[in-house]
Amino acid sequence: MISSFFAPLITGVARSAAGFCLLATLALHALADDASLERRALALERELRCLVCQNQTLAESNAPLALDLRGQIREQLAAGKSEREITDYMVARYGDFVLYRPPLKSTTVLLWVGPFAFLLGGFYLLARVLRRRRIGAPQLSDADRSRAAKLLE
């Protein structure tokens, strides 16, 4: 009698508990999804330039366009697009300049090789100067040496 009286209540509680658990796991799942999405979005934003402020990444910039593009990144990641597809999307609209790490192409060779060329050139000049300085130091022949020794005696 008692049990039958409480039965609906118990099943109700059990059911709502189960429902709560299900909801909680779903929410956790969504949160985990959100977190990984957020991580991926942030990683992408650090690779992309804000064209308004130019020397900031999308992640750092608060320009209205940067906010829009950040929204685009999140939207497209949530829609299942890959990082590659999203960078391609950005490059198609804003060019290679939007990439913080520009690709190595015929137009960007100087950009990539230039600093190293300057460094090598610097080393070459340094080596030349150092060598000349060593050569410039007075060099004594054996005859000079013996003459000096004689004078000192």
Added chain:
Amino acid sequence: MKKVGWTLGVFAALVLLLAIGLRLNPREVPSPLIGKAAPPFDLPLLQQPDKRFNEKQMLGRVWILNVWASWCPPCLVEHPVVTRVARAGLAPVIGLNYKDAREEALPWLERNGNPYQLIVYDRDGRIGIDYGVYGVPETYVIDRQGVIRYKHIGPLTAEVVQQKVEPLVKELTGR
């Protein structure tokens, strides 16, 4: 003497390089859209929200797309130039009102005059992103086949119109 000449030469080359670098405008990022089809849009008109317009309606004509907003001071600066281009009747000038509010854009037009054949309303800037807009105002010349032939970033000036826009439009229209 030879060494001095060398040093001077290197120095002069460096100065030249830096001088060229200083003269370049870092804001002018070459657009990858030149030579590509104008990105499609289908947007409501600014003045008649119930009507829509898409870029295909301009196929067969050379036209100029001018991106502007009432919140953008350089747009006001270039406004007389845009007006002159439109009045000259060289090509139809279509406005793209970018991330603006109707209640601000309409009075702006009333104050400063409306040179546009029509204006599409890109409230959230989505079409702006497709056109690679990053600094309003921006101006595009689009040919009969719907291909972007030229893009100018920043306010349109009389020189730019004279040296770039006018000759290009004339060439494209075959006038």
